Amino acid sequence: MVSATMNNTIHTVFCLLLDKYGPQGWWPVNGIYFSGEENPFEIAVGAVLTQNTAWENAEKALERLRKRGLLTAEAIVNIPVYELANVIRPSGFYNQKAERLQLLCKFYLRRVCKNESPDRDELLNLKGIGPETADSILLYAFHIPLFVIDTYTRRIFIRIGSVSEGDSYEKLQSLFMNSIPRDEKVYNEYHALIVRHGKDICRKTPRCPECVVNREGLCRFGTVNSL
DNA sequence: ATCCAGGCGTTAT
DNA sequence: ATAACGCATGGA
Numbered sequence: 436m437v438s439a440t441m442n443n444t445i446h447t448v449f450c451l452l453l454d455k456y457g458p459q460g461w462w463p464v465n466g467i468y469f470s471g472e473e474n475p476f477e478i479a480v481g482a483v484l485t486q487n488t489a490w491e492n493a494e495k496a497l498e499r500l501r502k503r504g505l506l507t508a509e510a511i512v513n514i515p516v517y518e519l520a521n522v523i524r525p526s527g528f529y530n531q532k533a534e535r536l537q538l539l540c541k542f543y544l545r546r547v548c549k550n551e552s553p554d555r556d557e558l559l560n561l562k563g564i565g566p567e568t569a570d571s572i573l574l575y576a577f578h579i580p581l582f583v584i585d586t587y588t589r590r591i592f593i594r595i596g597s598v599s600e601g602d603s604y605e606k607l608q609s610l611f612m613n614s615i616p617r618d619e620k621v622y623n624e625y626h627a628l629i630v631r632h633g634k635d636i637c638r639k640t641p642r643c644p645e646c647v648v649n650r651e652g653l654c655r656f657g658t659v660n661s662l
Numbered sequence: 663a664t665c666c667a668g669g670c671g672t673t674a675t
Numbered sequence: 676a677t678a679a680c681g682c683a684t685g686g687a
Contacts, residue, residue: 461668486669492685493668527683531670565670585668601677630668639666 445614452628459627475576496526508540535563552577582611587633594656
């Protein structure tokens with residue numbers, strides 16, 4: 436909106452990534468899993484299942500849950516935890532995730548049923564819900580404008596030079612939220628683009644020659660790194 | 663065969 | 676306060 440917010444690296448990188456990759460369509464808003472409407476509960480479950488896990492694996496677990504009619508909070512709290520664990524096995528860490536899904540579902544039944552968005556602190560108090568998962572749920576399921584920080588975000592912007600190694604989650608989140616307009620759709624898209632870029636180009640061993648950010652001279656790592 | 667995924671909690675320094 | 680570790684499957 437203000438010119439100061441438009442002319443910064445964070446904003447420019449968003450434009451570059453969007454131009455390069457196009458919209459990512461994250462958390463299938465129009466019903467890959469549900470024909471018709473978006474399902475906040477399912478997005479929340481997916482957010483837990485994908486923790487430190489490839490999305491494809493989380494998706495397999497989601498499919499298995501749905502096929503068994505287990506994609507409701509009631510069903511998940513009522514099934515024995517070891518059975519739930521077995522169903523979500525493809526997502527990895529299935530024992531912890533099963534236990535923690537049940538805690539999330541109890542919270543859901545107690546607090547979220549009536550179209551209310553959950554409170555960030557309430558989510559953080561649940562075992563198994565950290566800042567990234569909480570913000571993912573609030574952003575992608577409830578459309579609350581919170582910028583999600585993950586390992587890709589750190590890696591990419593450490594290399595660009597905007598953040599340093601030890602910076603806290605909150606510090607990074609503030610940086611992003613103060614640098615770009617508080618628009619839920621922008622936050623949604625930007626985080627998805629960061630993940631895409633981190634997977635494809637800014638990997639652990641980066642592919643700097645193929646990187647648009649590097650091409651525009653915005654990444655100091657790319658100029659040092661020859662590969 | 664190794665490495666890594668859209669983290670988090672617990673335990674050790 | 677922060678570093679190290681366990682949790683686990685599936686794809687590249």
